[in-house]
Amino acid sequence: MYRIGNDKRKIQSANLICSGMEELMRTQDYHDISVTQIINTSGVGRATFYRLFDDKSDVVLYQMEMVFTELIRRMGPQTDPNVVVQSLFDIWLSQKGLFLSLIKANLYGEFQTQLSYVIGEKLKFIKEHVGLDDRNWQYFIHIRAAMLFTALRVAITQFNEDNSQDISNTLNELFGKQPLIFKS
């Protein structure tokens, strides 16, 4: 797990490393990228790299968290479920290289944990509105996160032309407009 915190110099070095990683991901498959290449491309020393990150999967994990932080910033106080879903799709469709690397690094669990947290915070008014108990809420938010993540995964790995509106429409057509639970 990366060790960066709020230290300005560490954040600067981490940003350099992330830029290097991004550059490499544009032309190479995640599995073919080595830490040596990341160091060479980003211009930081090996000691600095290992002070901040355990390995290359730690770098994409950090990048993932940055994308979610940016997503939260972009959504602002918005809590309309459609806008939340649209913003989520938009930001990840603009980060396809990183998304594919996350899948290749097997970070499914980490992605869905973050996503459950983000949409859980955004949509918690649903819990109160519908009067869901904690058990149902846990099922709801984790399954909903899995649906959104998988919709993105299918889009990015199989239907690269699909935009965020296409994906939302498909989800709504196939599974009903969420949260379905509003109707109960």
Add this chain to the structure above:
Amino acid sequence: MYRIGNDKRKIQSANLICSGMEELMRTQDYHDISVTQIINTSGVGRATFYRLFDDKSDVVLYQMEMVFTELIRRMGPQTDPNVVVQSLFDIWLSQKGLFLSLIKANLYGEFQTQLSYVIGEKLKFIKEHVGLDDRNWQYFIHIRAAMLFTALRVAITQFNEDNSQDISNTLNELFGKQPLIFKS
């Protein structure tokens, strides 16, 4: 990736290794289990182990495939979506130790790929019945597999008392009785 095929002696050794692994998983966390322990508990040689498997995650991957094979056998010609879902939950709720190890081994992707394949085969009549095109079918089957996997994950990690009927009912209440698409 394990190398077992249809060779009887390899299958016998693999079964011994799986039994050893099962025994270890009953008392230990996946992360604490070593290949040396697996070898000692199962009574096979180290050379045999590495002829068949790359590492311990390969063992749980093989065990996972065996469970899916057994699931297909149990379901027989049944194609009622409710029965399919119920059988899936039943078999995995009887394999909680293995399921937790699969999660710890980060085999989310492999699990969902297998599950998409199994339910895709079972439910392909839906594709024809509703007249879904290939794109919608891909979204449907992968997202449905993610929902079922995640429901199991939430049950096994957070609500250990839930039985397969409880999980099905919760899914139906929260997301509508699937496949919703029948209604369109």
